[in-house]
Amino acid sequence: MSRVHKIASMPGDGIGIEVTGSAIAVLNACAELCGDFRLDFKELPYGTAYYKETGAYFPPDGLDEVRQFDAVLFGAVGMPDVPDSISLWGLLLAMRGPLQQYANVRPVKCLKNILPAVRTVAPKDIDWVLVRENSEGEYAGQGGRSHRGFDWEVATELAIFTRHGARRIIRYAFEIAQSRPRKLLTVVSKSNAQRYGMVLWDEVAEEVSKEFPDVKWDKMLVDAMTVRMVHKPHTLDTIVGSNLHMDILSDLAAALAASIGIAPSANIDPTRKSPSMFEPVHGSAFDIMGKGVANPFGAVWSAAMMLEFLGEKKAGDMLMESMEKCCEEGKTTEDLGGKMNTKQVTEALIENLKI
Amino acid sequence: MSRVHKIASMPGDGIGIEVTGSAIAVLNACAELCGDFRLDFKELPYGTAYYKETGAYFPPDGLDEVRQFDAVLFGAVGMPDVPDSISLWGLLLAMRGPLQQYANVRPVKCLKNILPAVRTVAPKDIDWVLVRENSEGEYAGQGGRSHRGFDWEVATELAIFTRHGARRIIRYAFEIAQSRPRKLLTVVSKSNAQRYGMVLWDEVAEEVSKEFPDVKWDKMLVDAMTVRMVHKPHTLDTIVGSNLHMDILSDLAAALAASIGIAPSANIDPTRKSPSMFEPVHGSAFDIMGKGVANPFGAVWSAAMMLEFLGEKKAGDMLMESMEKCCEEGKTTEDLGGKMNTKQVTEALIENLKI
Ligand SMILES: CC(C)[C@H](C(=O)O)[C@@H](O)C(=O)O
Ligand SMILES: CC(C)[C@H](C(=O)O)[C@@H](O)C(=O)O
Numbered sequence: 001m002s003r004v005h006k007i008a009s010m011p012g013d014g015i016g017i018e019v020t021g022s023a024i025a026v027l028n029a030c031a032e033l034c035g036d037f038r039l040d041f042k043e044l045p046y047g048t049a050y051y052k053e054t055g056a057y058f059p060p061d062g063l064d065e066v067r068q069f070d071a072v073l074f075g076a077v078g079m080p081d082v083p084d085s086i087s088l089w090g091l092l093l094a095m096r097g098p099l100q101q102y103a104n105v106r107p108v109k110c111l112k113n114i115l116p117a118v119r120t121v122a123p124k125d126i127d128w129v130l131v132r133e134n135s136e137g138e139y140a141g142q143g144g145r146s147h148r149g150f151d152w153e154v155a156t157e158l159a160i161f162t163r164h165g166a167r168r169i170i171r172y173a174f175e176i177a178q179s180r181p182r183k184l185l186t187v188v189s190k191s192n193a194q195r196y197g198m199v200l201w202d203e204v205a206e207e208v209s210k211e212f213p214d215v216k217w218d219k220m221l222v223d224a225m226t227v228r229m230v231h232k233p234h235t236l237d238t239i240v241g242s243n244l245h246m247d248i249l250s251d252l253a254a255a256l257a258a259s260i261g262i263a264p265s266a267n268i269d270p271t272r273k274s275p276s277m278f279e280p281v282h283g284s285a286f287d288i289m290g291k292g293v294a295n296p297f298g299a300v301w302s303a304a305m306m307l308e309f310l311g312e313k314k315a316g317d318m319l320m321e322s323m324e325k326c327c328e329e330g331k332t333t334e335d336l337g338g339k340m341n342t343k344q345v346t347e348a349l350i351e352n353l354k355i
Numbered sequence: 356m357s358r359v360h361k362i363a364s365m366p367g368d369g370i371g372i373e374v375t376g377s378a379i380a381v382l383n384a385c386a387e388l389c390g391d392f393r394l395d396f397k398e399l400p401y402g403t404a405y406y407k408e409t410g411a412y413f414p415p416d417g418l419d420e421v422r423q424f425d426a427v428l429f430g431a432v433g434m435p436d437v438p439d440s441i442s443l444w445g446l447l448l449a450m451r452g453p454l455q456q457y458a459n460v461r462p463v464k465c466l467k468n469i470l471p472a473v474r475t476v477a478p479k480d481i482d483w484v485l486v487r488e489n490s491e492g493e494y495a496g497q498g499g500r501s502h503r504g505f506d507w508e509v510a511t512e513l514a515i516f517t518r519h520g521a522r523r524i525i526r527y528a529f530e531i532a533q534s535r536p537r538k539l540l541t542v543v544s545k546s547n548a549q550r551y552g553m554v555l556w557d558e559v560a561e562e563v564s565k566e567f568p569d570v571k572w573d574k575m576l577v578d579a580m581t582v583r584m585v586h587k588p589h590t591l592d593t594i595v596g597s598n599l600h601m602d603i604l605s606d607l608a609a610a611l612a613a614s615i616g617i618a619p620s621a622n623i624d625p626t627r628k629s630p631s632m633f634e635p636v637h638g639s640a641f642d643i644m645g646k647g648v649a650n651p652f653g654a655v656w657s658a659a660m661m662l663e664f665l666g667e668k669k670a671g672d673m674l675m676e677s678m679e680k681c682c683e684e685g686k687t688t689e690d691l692g693g694k695m696n697t698k699q700v701t702e703a704l705i706e707n708l709k710i
Contacts, residue, residue: 084547117473143551153518155552163508192439196498197510226607227615252581260582
């Protein structure tokens with residue numbers, strides 16, 4: 001009897017729809033090839049079209065609905081005619097925090113035949129796991145505007161860092177670091193300028209590090225971290241930081257390794273009380289949507305992470321190996337130096353699946 | 356009769372002391388060569404040694420003292436045995452805000468013979484001016500910690516964005532963009548996740564842009580901006596953003612153009628009510644301090660900006676040309692591929708000064 005995993009797919013908007021379609025096709029082909037598990041997809045229609053029809057990006061009982069699934073496969077959300085602050089808080093950020101998917105995990109490495117961006121860097125120099133706090137910090141959502149529209153207007157953004165929140169994500173990052181061969185963790189902060197939350201963050205890192213005597217770790221300021229990622233990538237392995245800091249550093253990491261089009265992410269609730277959500281790092285990309293040229297690798301890599309999270313590691317590895325093979329054969333979209341469109345790459349990915 | 360400019364030098368800590376000494380030597384040689392102006396330096400001893408002696412990084416009347424000068428030449432502050440949050444807020448951040456040096460200007464370009472970091476990028480592709488809001492935002496300094504040390508501790512960082520503050524810096528950036536050949540401005544924000552201050556920032560950009568119909572401008576999210584800087588640097592010219600966003604992006608920019616060791620900055624009060632302050636972007640760099648190997652280019656480039664700000668543009672150009680000549684001749688420190696120490700580079704810089 002085969003294992004069944006119940007997956008909510010939320011393609012959302014723009015190229016999210018295109019790449020999620022691709023990922024589902026590859027996932028189904030993979031499950032069929034393996035034969036010992038099945039993915040039971042249900043598509044949830046939330047996104048900008050739904051918003052225009054109903055006035056909400058997500059129904060009032062949306063969280064309960066999502067909780068029925070083992071995982072969520074998410075595309076992207078956002079359209080040019082709705083302010084991003086509405087669409088993102090309406091859907092994506094309405095799930096990450098409330099579902100306590102507090103760990104956003106973003107592996108970054110160079111796929112075969114893909115040269116990293118920096119001249120002095122070899123492909124093997126980039127092999128990172130970025131761990132992003134995903135439930136609080138600069139994305140706590142609090143703040144406001146007073147004297148709106150007047151010359152003396154004041155707006156605030158309140159970043160909230162709890163000891164509980166810092167501890168659980170830093171501990172999770174130490175665990176990841178410990179599970180990797182180099183056992184190396186870099187904790188990012190900005191405690192020279194931000195004297196409260198970021199100093200707490202540093203203190204918690206000191207405290208948690210004592211539980212992991214076999215992990216080497218150091219601290220870096222977020223600004224200096226960009227320099228290190230460009231010039232000394234081989235000195236980095238696992239990296240943990242706040243919601244905003246890692247938002248920025250993970251885009252940079254993807255650009256340095258290849259293209260933002262391949263970057264995957266997993267929004268994980270490590271307690272497994274809520275389903276985790278898997279999504280490419282790229283957004284809905286208005287500029288190329290509808291053209292069928294989007295790179296599906298970000299979505300497929302995210303799908304591979306989902307499989308591993310669901311206990312189907314072998315199947316996840318098959319997806320990764322298929323992507324590597326496509327890179328070797330030059331069967332890629334333009335951003336990776338290839339000439340193929342989304343459909344052709346999807347076919348190649350399915351063809352290259354090997355059990 | 357020659358013009359006299361009164362300069363407070365504040366070498367501070369670590370390599371700040373080494374590179375400020377170098378910059379002063381080059382500045383004096385330049386003034387002598389020009390013959391029509393003089394720099395009257397007074398060294399102010401503020402920094403960690405002063406703190407250990409007096410208990411304060413900056414005396415209570417420090418701001419009044421600094422206001423007597425036409426400009427401040429700053430080195431760096433910070434030592435391993437004092438928390439950065441104390442030293443930075445004690446000295447550097449105790450001046451930027453209170454002196455209303457609201458514009459932090461950071462030009463970035465590739466000097467002669469120095470290849471940019473990214474393979475696909477040509478030296479001419481990087482020619483940017485980064486304009487950083489320098490008086491509020493994420494550096495407003497407000498926030499706190501409750502239940503300190505307990506499991507339920509909460510720490511906050513309050514970012515404050517005023518319409519006044521956003522308007523003056525965005526207007527200043529539009530003016531810089533307008534004065535440059537390409538008349539191109541990119542406004543950085545994070546208004547999809549930060550719904551109050553960053554949305555205000557976007558609105559102000561729209562409003563101010565109407566005053567500059569000849570400037571082409573666009574908006575970018577800070578995370579996507581890192582990707583654009585790596586992969587499409589030639590599409591950028593002048594860039595403006597919040598205090599933290601530009602702190603991060605300016606380190607990245609320096610790394611992409613060459614080395615953080617050459618990056619200059621000017622903390623400017625455009626109203627000229629307070630003196631402006633000129634400082635290399637790098638910090639006190641404990642790891643190399645005292646070895647005499649620090650790259651003085653960041654400090655010398657900052658000094659060139661100071662000269663221009665004081666009305667001595669010709670002299671400022673002389674400093675820039677001397678640096679270019681040193682790069683051509685390979686008379687540089689290790690981070691730029693050379694073999695010289697700080698003293699040798701300083702001598703070469705003086706030798707290469709040409710009126
Ligand atoms: C779309 C946006 C809200 C999101 C974020 O800022 O978290 C994205 O940039 C990401 O990195 O997942
Ligand atoms: C030293 C530090 C407080 C400072 C900043 O964050 O502003 C520095 O990184 C800079 O960029 O000038």
